[in-house]
Amino acid sequence: MKIAVGSKNPAKIKAAETVLRKIGYINELIPLDAPSNVSGMPFSDEETIRGAMNRAEYCLTQGDVDIAIGLEGGVTETPHGLFLINYGALAEKGKKTIVAGGARIKLPEEIAARLRAGEELGPVMEDYSKIKNVRTKEGAVGIFTHGMVNRDEMFMHIMKLLVGQRGDWHD
């Protein structure tokens, strides 16, 4: 069984690899540059879910991939402020795509204002934290939880929700 993940982001690959290994999948995980076909900074649950699904479903069209994972970050507006959100999708040939969402936290108003003005979270977080490539490491969630929950761990939880919903992993 060949499994792909629709991203070359190390935080996403690590999350997918760790959880797949936990359930006994020890073959190579194939990272593919999969387009999300949504905006660079998804601004709703719907857009972020769509991005995750698009990434996963694109991977299924590449080579002989049997199962594909799409992981996508975004934000969503609420009456309480702008929240960081993340979703995952697991696509499999001949089956309905499985979707799961991850933990969410409210972003500080100074970050939210910049996103509403059109900036993307990746560069805004680099600027705010003075750390390069935050999105590939601890992520915004890691910065704002002081390392208590980093981006890979947050995606690991989404991965568990995905593989758990699929159910039986015996060949």
Ligand SMILES: O=P(O)(O)OP(=O)(O)OP(=O)(O)OC[C@H]1O[C@@H](n2cnc3c(O)ncnc32)[C@H](O)[C@@H]1O
């Ligand atoms: O390489 P890919 O897979 O595209 O990963 P990405 O982090 O760049 O892209 P996402 O589609 O997951 O996220 C959409 C945008 O939000 C940014 N973003 C999302 N979550 C973030 C986080 O926790 N920390 C920093 N930036 C984040 C990210 O940099 C993108 O600009």
